[in-house]
Amino acid sequence: MLYTVGEMAKKLNVAPSTLRYYDKEGLLPCVERSGTGTRMFSDRDYEWLRMIGCLKRSGMSIKNIKRFTDWYMEGDSTIGCRLELIRQLEEETVGRLRQLEDTLSILAYKRWYYETAEEAGTCDVHHETAEEEIPEPFREGWRKVKGLEEKAGRR
DSSP: OOBOHHHHHHHHTSOHHHHHHHHHTTSOTTOEEOTTSOEEBOHHHHHHHHHHHHHHHTTOOHHHHHHHHHHHHHOGGGHHHHHHHHHHHHHHHHHHHHHHHHHHHHHHHHHHHHHHHHHHTSGGGGTTOOGGGSOHHHHHHHHHHHTHHHHHHHO
16 A cells, blocks of 8 residues: 555654655655655555654664665665664663653652642651651652662662
C-alpha cells in the first residue's frame, strides 16, 4: 500500500513538514514519487521512518541520522558501523533512563513532602524527620535529596 505525505504523517503522528524536511535532508532515499512528483510512502518507508523517530528520540542529530542512512544505503559492508552506533545509543539511553528514574524518585518524595506539609499547614512538620518515618515508596527519593545514595556508593 502507498501513502501520501499527509497520510504517512498522520500514521506517524508527525507534521507533514517533518517528512518533507527528512526527505530534503536525504534521510528518505527510497521514497518513490508519483508521475506528478508527489511523494508516495510504502510500508517499508513507514518502518524506516519509525527508525528515524527512534534515532531522534535517542538524541541523535539529523547530521548523524544522515550518516546512518548513508551507511544503510552502502549495504552490508557497513553493518559493523551501524551496530557500533546502535550499541552506543543504547548505552547512552540507559544512562538517561537511570537519570530519569532518579529524578522520578525525588519528585515522588517531594510530592509526598508537600502533600503532608499541606495537610499539616506547614513544612515544619518535616524538620528532623527520620528516615523510618518516611513511607517506604518515598525513601529512595529522600536519600537522593540528602545525598545519602552517593555516600553509600563510595564506601
